[in-house]
Amino acid sequence: MKYLLTLLVVVCQIQLTFSQSNDLAERLMKSHEKYKETTIKNRRFKHKDIQPLISKRRTNDAYEISKVGESFEGRSISMIKVGKGPHTIMAWSQMHGDEPTATMATFDILNFLEGKGDGFDKLRKTILDSTTIYFVPMLNPDGAEKYQRRNAQGFDLNRDAMFLQAPESKILKDLQSKIKPEFGFNLHDQGPRYSAGRSEKKATISFLATAYDYPRSINSVREKSMQLIVKMNRDLQQFIPGQVGRYADDHEPRGFGDNFQKWGTTLILIESGGYAGDPEKQYIRKLNFMSLLTAFEAVADRSYAKEDKVNYENIPENGRSLFDLIVRGATITKGDNTYLSDLGINRNEVNYANASRFYYAARVEDYGDLSTVFGTEEINASGLTLAAGKVYPTALNNIQELQKLNPKELFRQGYLYIKLASTDSEKLPLSSLYESPFHFLERGKLPPGTSPELGSTGTFLLKKGNIVKYAVVNGYVYDLEKFKTSSGNGFIE
Structure with missing residues (x-):
């Protein structure tokens, strides 16, 4: 006792x-x-x-x-x-x-x-x-x-x-x-x-x-x-x-x-x-x-x-079970064949010249069956087809032209890439480009011609038929039904 x-x-x-x-x-x-x-x-x-x-x-x-x-x-x-x-x-x-x-x-x-x-x-x-x-x-x-x-x-x-x-x-x-x-x-x-x-x-x-x-x-x-x-x-x-x-x-x-x-x-x-x-x-x-x-x-x-x-x-x-973004069960078309694949995407920090600031560069880092791992953010792409984005026909000359663009409408039409007509940092400052929700192409740079695969930049569309459901730019997701933009997502190549 x-x-x-x-x-x-x-x-x-x-x-x-x-x-x-x-x-x-x-x-x-x-x-x-x-x-x-x-x-x-x-x-x-x-x-x-x-x-x-x-x-x-x-x-x-x-x-x-x-x-x-x-x-x-x-x-x-x-x-x-x-x-x-x-x-x-x-x-x-x-x-x-x-x-x-x-x-x-x-x-x-x-x-x-x-x-x-x-x-x-x-x-x-x-x-x-x-x-x-x-x-x-x-x-x-x-x-x-x-x-x-x-x-x-x-x-x-x-x-x-x-x-x-x-x-x-x-x-x-x-x-x-x-x-x-x-x-x-x-x-x-x-x-x-x-x-x-x-x-x-x-x-x-x-x-x-x-x-x-x-x-x-x-x-x-x-x-x-x-x-x-x-x-x-x-x-x-x-x-x-x-x-x-x-x-x-x-x-x-x-x-x-x-x-x-x-x-x-x-x-x-x-x-x-x-x-x-x-x-x-x-x-x-x-x-x-x-x-x-x-x-x-x-x-x-x-x-x-x-x-x-x-x-x-x-x-x-x-x-080591996490990706920044996982797209699950997307339909991939390659030639005359179609198949299903998951995509594991990470957004990696890249320093500006003086290392005081950074931008993100996304990459598809895994491909295939990713059922054993998780995404901090995930998209259920069942029934959706992964497709390459289009290049906007007019090149940008200055920041004012960029500010006039409507991201939601461009994404809806399938435009993810914007060409830069100028590399003048006063007309198009890098900070403004990186804060924008687009994938920018420097003069002479061509976009990928097919849907992203292993090692490619995380920029693509997810479509149901001809309708864009999601735009993914530099590994960041834009839901066209619940659309909102966020800053710091742009990418330049």
Whole structure:
């Protein structure tokens, strides 16, 4: 009887802890807008954009800001230290230059830690009194400048933990050696088409408790990674149910995450993926804000130790089950023959010259039977025939002529392609063309003569008899019955 009473008390305490954790997560999500760093509004910011956010904190006694080195091209790499507690945490983001979501969240968190009198003072005190956090908000500023994964040497920094030929890699290794953090947060972005398991749901956030050897052994250091991830997953499930994934934990001896674990730092690798309707990853930024703060609290009060590491394995592994668009069961005509096919189309980002902006270039990346995968957007093309679009007979000379065109009427008539008579950027600025819902052909360029196949641009018609039901331009769908245009879909070739 005494044993049962003790067990009941323990269960009640655990349930109360979980309830309090859920409440905190919800309050942080609701309050994020108050702490959101307003100078960073989209994800293609550069090194110069975050320097004022670092510099303004130099006069704040709560921080210790240091230059820890320079990138290959000579850009400064800074570290921001906050807190005075015994549990040391090191968090670094933009190890890959085109993975900025956690960098945005880092400055939101710093804004939060500076607040007071808003109902979160107890949380701040717990974190700042019990932990010391070292933030490196942009480890690869040269990559960020070009919005590319690798550094200026062409190295993937997360595969340079042993070779150490990149200055940025040496900085990270030296920091680990000097600080010897108890916990490390390796903050990344992943592609938006990872799925949570084999499902239609995007893996909006993915985790990995990195393995420090090939047998994927679990010691006390790695066990803490799993326990903390279990807690973070539970908090996230309130807001993205079924959209948290887990990477396969195959050992990568060149990876910093694997080596941090080997060097004695409990390492949590976080990947920010995709979320429908959030191309600039602002909702995912909010999820990072909440999840990291609740994780810091769990480190501060050691509440993560109550978690069962077995539940780590219950998080579904990341899958590759998603396309941006799937057209299902379209009728394809080739010569005198017809057959059915699905089309899997992805819209890939392509940088403008200075990498501050981008446009989408869609491609048909799979063809045939796609019944085992999913589309973020899908068209049921049963009974519809896939056909090539036509070229509008009059070439464009200036932006005024473009503005007079009626997309719905042109699509209804089968016109998807518009010829450009001029390449003068003042008469026809690229930004206006990419914002338009047409597939533009530069002077002398011919459109494809047949319906799209594997590897072709995602521009075509879906017709029922002679009636156009859908126009697909650069992988974006226009339903002629429920017509509406959207911006940022144009393509030039």
